[in-house]
Amino acid sequence: MNTKNYRLIAVDGLAASGKGTLARRIAEYYHFAYLDTGLLYRAVGYEVLSVNGDISNPKHGLIAAEKLNPKNLNNPELRSEAASEAASVVATSPEVRMALLNFQKSFAYNPPDGKMGAVLDGRDIGTVICPDADRKLFVRADISIRASRRYKELRSLGLNAIYARVLQDLRDRDCRDVSRNMAPLVPAKDAFVLDTTFLDPEGAFRAALGYALF
Numbered sequence: 523m524n525t526k527n528y529r530l531i532a533v534d535g536l537a538a539s540g541k542g543t544l545a546r547r548i549a550e551y552y553h554f555a556y557l558d559t560g561l562l563y564r565a566v567g568y569e570v571l572s573v574n575g576d577i578s579n580p581k582h583g584l585i586a587a588e589k590l591n592p593k594n595l596n597n598p599e600l601r602s603e604a605a606s607e608a609a610s611v612v613a614t615s616p617e618v619r620m621a622l623l624n625f626q627k628s629f630a631y632n633p634p635d636g637k638m639g640a641v642l643d644g645r646d647i648g649t650v651i652c653p654d655a656d657r658k659l660f661v662r663a664d665i666s667i668r669a670s671r672r673y674k675e676l677r678s679l680g681l682n683a684i685y686a687r688v689l690q691d692l693r694d695r696d697c698r699d700v701s702r703n704m705a706p707l708v709p710a711k712d713a714f715v716l717d718t719t720f721l722d723p724e725g726a727f728r729a730a731l732g733y734a735l736f
């Protein structure tokens with residue numbers, strides 16, 4: 523537990539596990555600030571692609587991370603498969619992760635708009651960014667379920683998607699997320715692990731509230 527008079531909830535988990543939807547709902551429920559940290563990595567990856575840079579070159583990732591403007595996080599292109607893949611590659615770079623660290627910590631520990639708490643979702647919130655979070659959730663689900671969710675999400679955004687490619691992309695991203703040297707995806711020791719394979723968003727929210735109630 524942190525000793526401040528605000529609350530911090532960390533929601534980590536696998537790609538397309540439902541963590542974003544869940545984290546947003548928890549934030550709305552408590553009137554807390556919400557940060558989707560994946561968008562930061564997506565914006566960095568997208569910026570590297572936009573200037574024809576090399577996503578696996580840490581220097582290119584670092585330049586993009588240092589230029590990051592949080593006002594540009596609403597670009598729908600950040601949800602595309604290309605941005606997903608680029609995000610997952612730049613996220614393996616320690617330089618990029620360090621460059622994004624302060625922004626995330628300052629959001630978590632000084633939530634904007636005078637909010638009394640913050641919910642951050644990502645891969646390393648409960649382990650690296652906010653190890654002292656009041657509540658930690660780790661969300662996972664079977665990969666074929668995650669692939670169909672992501673496929674539907676992309677289609678509903680009007681983006682082109684092929685199921686087999688979405689599935690392969692998730693496999694590759696899971697592999698990069700769990701095997702990178704810095705901040706690999708792993709549940710915090712004190713995290714509540716929530717499997718959403720058989721849960722719809724409402725069911726996941728109820729299960730999480732059963733754990734994260736203040």
Ligand code: CDP
Nearest residue numbers: 537538559560563609610613644645646695
């Ligand atoms: O929505 P989805 O879970 O598919 O992805 P995301 O949360 O938007 O994150 C995009 C990519 O950024 C992931 O594949 C991770 O590799 C990376 N990421 C990370 O390394 N650390 C975070 N805190 C958030 C995202």
